[in-house]
Amino acid sequence: MKPASFDYIRAASVEEAAELLAKFGARARLMAGGQSLMPLLNFRLVEPELVVDISTIGSLNSIRIDGEWVEIGASVTQSELLDWPKLNEELPLLALALPCVGHFQTRNRGTVCGSIAHSDPSSELPLCLAILGGEVELRSTQGTRRLKASAFQTGMLSTAKAPNEMVVAARFPRRKPGEGYAFREIARRHGDFAIVALAARATASGVLLGVGGVADRPAVRDLGGAGGAALGEALNAFAWEMGGNDDIHATAGYRRELVRRLGPKVIEEARACRS
Numbered sequence: 001m002k003p004a005s006f007d008y009i010r011a012a013s014v015e016e017a018a019e020l021l022a023k024f025g026a027r028a029r030l031m032a033g034g035q036s037l038m039p040l041l042n043f044r045l046v047e048p049e050l051v052v053d054i055s056t057i058g059s060l061n062s063i064r065i066d067g068e069w070v071e072i073g074a075s076v077t078q079s080e081l082l083d084w085p086k087l088n089e090e091l092p093l094l095a096l097a098l099p100c101v102g103h104f105q106t107r108n109r110g111t112v113c114g115s116i117a118h119s120d121p122s123s124e125l126p127l128c129l130a131i132l133g134g135e136v137e138l139r140s141t142q143g144t145r146r147l148k149a150s151a152f153q154t155g156m157l158s159t160a161k162a163p164n165e166m167v168v169a170a171r172f173p174r175r176k177p178g179e180g181y182a183f184r185e186i187a188r189r190h191g192d193f194a195i196v197a198l199a200a201r202a203t204a205s206g207v208l209l210g211v212g213g214v215a216d217r218p219a220v221r222d223l224g225g226a227g228g229a230a231l232g233e234a235l236n237a238f239a240w241e242m243g244g245n246d247d248i249h250a251t252a253g254y255r256r257e258l259v260r261r262l263g264p265k266v267i268e269e270a271r272a273c274r275s
Helices: 014-027 037-042 078-082 092-100 112-118 124-132 228-242 252-272
Strands: 007-010 028-031 050-053 063-066 069-073 135-140 143-148 153-155 166-173 180-186 196-203 206-212 219-224
Touching: 014 028, 014 050, 014 135, 014 166, 028 037, 069 112, 078 092, 078 112, 092 124, 092 180, 092 196, 112 124, 112 135, 112 166, 124 153, 124 166, 124 180, 124 196, 124 206, 124 219, 180 252, 196 252, 206 228, 206 252, 219 228, 228 252
Parallel strands: 007 050, 028 050
Antiparallel strands: 063 069, 069 166, 135 143, 135 166, 180 196, 196 206, 206 219
């Protein structure tokens, strides 16, 4: 199929983009990399009157350290973040997850913030944002606000972003001494959306486990220092609480079993990486 007709404007600034969103609201769509938007347009799942291209706004193409945070602008591609010299040092979990995001061709166009804004429950970057306790910065003509991942991600392909707002940055907390991270996913082929993705964050006080691909949004559970049989019971309870649905890729039962089987391995890897 071909998209329905729409107007196209390449915004020169964040202010111009915000003014266009204030005018058109839900009748406009933002585009940075287009890897999520273009398929939706082609299948006519969305039919906006206006597409606002923010890919060339210079202020959005930056990766910067802001105190205890790493701030990633809305037009930064996944490849640009993967090539950032400080990635392994500052955001080791993203260094592990990013190679699993699509293929190098799509990572050259797809943006970090675009993936987070699309909010696919199987996507790796929303999962990383959730388990790290990251934030999303939103801008409109009325001002700026920041939402924690838990508040921003409201469901499958659904966020708390208002129609007149745009995501201008994603903020991830910098790695803290003594923390360890691990990431694994199961997909039909490398680069496909994950059937199940697991991320673990180990600290001196215990371990957090994040799961994508089962519930309608990334789920995070504090498992404390559980191990052995207690860990197995905690993972089983976590898997059942997430529920899940059958689809063409896997059954809900298979997804829950992956959580039970892979969970201990990911947690062990994260604990072993603490330094």
